[in-house]
Amino acid sequence: MARRTTRAWVAVAGTSVLVVGAVAAAALEAWALAAVGGALLLAACAFGLLDVRRRQQVVSAQLRALRTELQGQTEQVGELARSSSAGHDATLARLADSEQKLLRKLDAVSERMDERNRRTASIVTGVRKQVDLLDGHLLTDVQALDQLRARYSPRAALPRVAGWALSPSALLYLLETIESRGPGLVVECGSGTSTLWMSYALKESGGGRLIALEHDATYVEKTRQLLAEHGLSEWAEVRHAPLVSTPTPRGDFPWYDVDPSSLGPIDLLLVDGPPQATGRHARYPAMPVLHDTLVPGALVVLDDVMRKDEREAMSYWLEEHRDLDDLGRVVHGVQALAVTRN
């Protein structure tokens, strides 16, 4: 820049000297000198013009280059803007997609939570009902046990009425039935506490007898022992009848090895065995085997009908024997059927 300024001053000073020299020579009428000075002035002007032109060309070229560069950069910026906007749009779309997916997942989770809450609420309601029922059953059983004790005067210790044994309410129902009906023959599938109590009822009503079918030799002895302790052996027979494969309309089942004709006409049949553990529909064969030995008007009492297995067995009985009348649940867990044929 400083060099250019110096060159400009040199050019201006040189031109001025030539102008002054040429004017002075003309004034002095030194025409040859004035002509040389004029020629040099013209040459200096031509050179200056050429230099200005050259410089203009350089500047133009630089401007063109700059314009091209600017254009290129503008295009790049545009490209960049476009690509970054496209990237931005794609990112936005991805974000929106993820958001939708998350919302859907959230909805599904909240639906599952609702469903779980509904199920939990229904379980809680069910459990509460069961507890209320249990409460009710417990009270009923305590009252029934009280009545049983008051009704008879057991002369020995009484066996527990819990777990495997008929509930006090069921026992009370049976004993009242025995006393009111005065059955000639009671047959019981599965011996135990009920054998003892029913023997008391038979003794009380003054007639009839009881045959208890028992598959397990240990309990044959235990129940016989119990009867003996209470002085009731003459009212009840505990018959050892191991479980054997027994044909029925629904196939073979393990059931008591007993000849029905050896029992006699049955007025009251209590089905409380074989135990569930001996197989599916363990109590079903009672009806196919004993049906024809039931007297008209006989009563059949099935325990444990809160279990699906027993309910199914009973529905088979009703399907296969049109003369059976379902009397419904008589006490908790116990269903009664009457033989309606004449």
Ligand SMILES: C[S@@+](CC[C@H](N)C(=O)[O-])C[C@H]1O[C@@H](n2cnc3c(N)ncnc32)[C@H](O)[C@@H]1O
């Ligand atoms: C469901 S229990 C019914 C017993 C009987 N009906 C009663 O209410 O006590 C069926 C079987 O349990 C067995 N059993 C009898 N007395 C038992 C006792 N004290 N403890 C455990 N099992 C017993 C016998 O094998 C019986 O056939």
